[in-house]
């Protein structure tokens with residue numbers, strides 16, 4: 361018997377919230393490391409701080425992957441799929457990737473020559489402001505690195521599990537226009553090569569679809585889809601902006 365599965369079902373929502381809760385704790389811990397940065401000794405203390413942040417990303421990333429695996433297993437059971445399958449946990453992102461993200465986050469912290477025309481306005485701010493900005497960026501990149509590990513776990517399980525057929529994006533009602541646009545695409549079949557596009561601060565989830573299940577957009581995603589088709593799709597090159605406006609005009613928050 362064919363059962364239905366949707367991006368808006370309760371389990372998808374719970375999974376997204378669990379991942380969101382996890383990254384909230386991550387951000388709290390990242391903030392706690394701020395004291396490792398000693399303003400008078402930036403050159404020595406920033407690398408030490410980066411090292412500590414990397415350790416947190418590893419630790420929380422593993423927890424995110426485990427949450428993703430639990431969710432996948434529960435969904436598989438709910439779909440009454442028989443046969444054993446062990447969910448492989450997504451590995452941590454390569455050290456170089458984490459380091460590059462953190463280097464980007466702190467790039468404006470370093471002391472620059474104010475007379476140098478290459479010095480940006482952000483780099484001319486007082487050190488306290490620069491540190492504040494670096495902290496915010498770090499929280500954002502860490503969140504993405506960790507949440508991606510949970511999402512990758514579900515997507516990789518779909519790819520390897522012979523009884524899984526597709527995955528779909530589940531976006532929260534408060535998600536940005538970009539994520540809502542991608543969520544309206546519905547089921548992405550495992551033979552498709554489409555990647556999961558996420559951004560800093562993205563809390564979207566991946567919903568697995570199993571053999572015998574038919575994917576259907578939730579009512580809210582269907583409404584986003586209608587708005588996209590009507591107000592954005594015909595305007596090639598300007599679709600995201602048009603879609604964002606259509607969402608705002610029709611009371612879909614946030615207006616981002």
Ligand SMILES: [Zn+2]
Pocket residue numbers: 531535536539558559561562563564
């Ligand atoms: Zn998102």
